[in-house]
Amino acid sequence: MYSNSRNDRGANSNAASQDEQAVREMYERAPYPGLGSGLKDPGIFIDPLKPELSGRTGIRFLDAGCGTGHFLVGVAKARRDWTCFGVDLSQASLDVAAQLATLHGAAVMLKRGSYLDPLPFEGQFDVIAAIGTIHHASDPVAALKNLRASLRDDGYLIMHVYGLRLDREKFDIKEMLDIFEPDLNKVERRFEIYNALIAHRRKHWLKTLVRRPLIDIVQSGINWVRNLLRRSRGTVWSPGFTARFDKPDAPWIDHFCHPCERAYEVPEVLALVQDAGFAVHRMLGQGQEYPQLVPGGWQPDYSQLPDAAKWRLSELLAFRGASFRLILRKNGAA
Numbered sequence: 309m310y311s312n313s314r315n316d317r318g319a320n321s322n323a324a325s326q327d328e329q330a331v332r333e334m335y336e337r338a339p340y341p342g343l344g345s346g347l348k349d350p351g352i353f354i355d356p357l358k359p360e361l362s363g364r365t366g367i368r369f370l371d372a373g374c375g376t377g378h379f380l381v382g383v384a385k386a387r388r389d390w391t392c393f394g395v396d397l398s399q400a401s402l403d404v405a406a407q408l409a410t411l412h413g414a415a416v417m418l419k420r421g422s423y424l425d426p427l428p429f430e431g432q433f434d435v436i437a438a439i440g441t442i443h444h445a446s447d448p449v450a451a452l453k454n455l456r457a458s459l460r461d462d463g464y465l466i467m468h469v470y471g472l473r474l475d476r477e478k479f480d481i482k483e484m485l486d487i488f489e490p491d492l493n494k495v496e497r498r499f500e501i502y503n504a505l506i507a508h509r510r511k512h513w514l515k516t517l518v519r520r521p522l523i524d525i526v527q528s529g530i531n532w533v534r535n536l537l538r539r540s541r542g543t544v545w546s547p548g549f550t551a552r553f554d555k556p557d558a559p560w561i562d563h564f565c566h567p568c569e570r571a572y573e574v575p576e577v578l579a580l581v582q583d584a585g586f587a588v589h590r591m592l593g594q595g596q597e598y599p600q601l602v603p604g605g606w607q608p609d610y611s612q613l614p615d616a617a618k619w620r621l622s623e624l625l626a627f628r629g630a631s632f633r634l635i636l637r638k639n640g641a642a
């Protein structure tokens with residue numbers, strides 16, 4: 309696991325509140341994702357739940373760490389029969405979310421607060437989304453436990469967290485920036501160092517290319533096309549780690565100046581889920597089973613394995629990583 313959380317390192321007794329304060333300050337300065345008037349397509353996260361929710365009425369939906377509301381308002385617009393709530397640490401982000409909701413004629417209730425504290429809304433929720441946020445919490449297990457308390461027993465929690473095998477390149481770049489300028493608030497200086505690296509890589513791309521194994525080159529090409537398609541369909545919003553950035557905007561700051569973030573591998577994400585009292589209902593993204601990756605000679609032993617071992621094998625067999633997208637249920641829920 310990668311982590312730069314002060315709390316994970318047990319720096320001092322105030323480490324958790326320092327983490328939360330630093331995260332809040334960052335998102336007050338750089339509300340995320342700040343995509344303008346467009347919305348995120350919520351389908352990638354909520355469509356997989358269609359069968360489970362069919363026939364359920366009066367659905368109450370909470371977006372925990374809703375940021376600028378590009379997902380939350382997308383949900384409220386696509387599911388007008390749901391009652392939608394959003395909570396976030398950053399008031400600047402919530403202000404953007406409120407404007408976005410008005411622009412799209414969508415009803416959302418927004419409150420500032422931490423999902424590590426008692427939630428600022430009464431009642432329980434059928435669906436809670438925690439997308440791109442639990443990995444920034446000062447204490448991810450406590451955050452999930454707190455959200456669990458506000459989830460109905462037959463409810464679902466959708467969680468997206470970083471996958472280390474996808475984000476390795478980002479952390480490598482971030483570490484290089486740290487070597488030259490460790491102060492995360494010196495955004496312009498870090499951006500200069502980043503630009504120098506990217507300019508160098510662009511200038512010497514041919515030299516770099518001939519040194520790389522063919523399989524790696526083919527896989528990079530496939531990923532490039534896949535990401536282009538996903539972006540054009542609106543299913544991916546975050547620019548690549550080596551994209552051309554005109555200025556250190558919110559996505560760049562989120563990538564390279566984050567004061568508290570973690571990235572997981574399958575065993576760590578499963579431990580997090582279990583420690584918080586959840587079970588995996590469905591594993592999407594990183595760790596998801598792909599039968600074509602499993603060597604024929606491994607059957608029938610493979611089919612006898614517990615899910616956790618299959619998911620880890622899927623991670624180990626894949627060429628490159630992805631983010632985690634999990635649908636969770638309360639442990640022991642029927």
Ligand SMILES: C[S@@+](CC[C@H](N)C(=O)[O-])C[C@H]1O[C@@H](n2cnc3c(N)ncnc32)[C@H](O)[C@@H]1O
Nearest residue numbers: 335340373374375396397398422423439440441
């Ligand atoms: C990367 S942004 C993701 C925004 C949104 N979920 C999305 O996917 O577009 C992370 C958000 O989580 C919020 N956040 C982090 N820790 C939080 C906490 N303890 N309580 C509430 N919000 C939190 C941040 O303020 C930030 O807006």
